[in-house]
Amino acid sequence: MNDPRGSEKALDLDVLWRGPLESCNYGCVYCPFAKTKDDRAALARDAAALNRFADWVLARPAEDRLRILFTPWGEALIRRPYREALIRLSHGPQVQRVAIQTNLSCSVAWMRDLNRATASFWCSFHPGETPRESFLRSCRAMAEMGVSFCVGIVGIREHLPEARRLREDLPEGVYLWVNAYKDGDPDYDDAESLAGWREIDPLFDLNRRAYPSLGRPCAAGSTAISVNGEGEVRPCHFIGESMGNLYARPIEEILAPRLCSRASCSCHIGYVHMKDLGIDPLFADGWALGRLAPQPGARAYG
DSSP states (O other), rough: OOOOGOOOOOEEEEEEEESSSOOSSOTTTTTTTTTOOOHHHHHHHHHHHHHHHHHHTTTTTOOEEEEEEEEEEOOOTTTHHHHHHHHHHHOOTTTEEEHHHHHOOSSGGGGGSSOOTTEEEEOOOTTTTTHHHHHHHHHHHHHHEEEEEEEEEOOOOGGHHHHHHHHSSTTTOOOOEEEEEOOOOOOOOHHHHHHHHHOOOGGGGSSSSSSEEEEOESBBTTTEEEEEEOOOEEETOOOOOOEEETTTTTTHHHOOOEOOOEEEEHHHHHHTTTTGOOOOGGGGTSTTTOOOBBBOOOSSSS
C-alpha cells in the first residue's frame, strides 16, 4: 500500500463510510433492514473492513483534517468492533470529527473512553421500538458525560405527538431533527403536521424536497467521498461509479472536482455538498454531515 505520509499538503476531507453490515435489532416498517441478521461470517467481514479503514485513517499525517461519518445500513453500536473503532478514531490527531448514526439501543457507558472533543452521535428515536423514557435516559447520560449528540425522528404523522413530548424532555441544547417521510407522496404532510414538524425542527423543509442536481457543482469527489468496505471510493453514497480504491492508490490521486451525474438529490448527506445551495454555513460547527445543531435563528421557510 502506498505511504500516505508522502503527501505535501494536509488533507481536508469528509468521509462517509459504510461497510457490509446489514443487520438491525429494530423492526421499523419503512426500513428494508428491519429485524435482519448477519451471520458470524458476515459480521467478521464487516469488522475486518472497519478495522482496515480505521488503520488507514490513523496512518494518515497528524496534520490532516478528517471528518468521518459512519452510515451503516443497520445498527452498528450493538457490535463491539464499532464501539472500539470509534474510541480509537476519536483520539486520532488527524480526526477532526467522527460520528455515527445509531438507534442508541446499546449501553452508553463505553462512551467515557471517547475523546469527547471529536466524537459525536446522530441518535434516532423510533416510537414503538423503544420506550421514550429509556431513550431519554441514554440521552441524559450522554449529556452528563459531555458527549456531543443530536436526535432525529422520522416525520410519520402518527408520531407527531410523541415527537412533541420528546422535544419537551430532551436535555437543553440538543437539537431534534425531523427526517421527512418520503413515501412518494409530495402531499403526505397536511397543514397541521407541517406546522407541527416546523415547530420542532425549523429546518424541516430542507429535507422535504429533491434538489435538481444534474450537471451542478458538488464537493462530492473532491472534498467529500463515500467509501465502502472494500475501500472503493465513490463521490457519494448515491453514485455507483468508483473513483479508485483507498488501499491501492494515494487518496490525493483519486480526488477530483466534478459535476453531479444524478438528476436530483433528496438525502441530506448528499445535497449538503451541493455548493450552490449554501447549506453548510447553516450549521454551528461548520460540519453539516453530523448536523449537531444549526446556527441560531437558521430557518428554511418564510
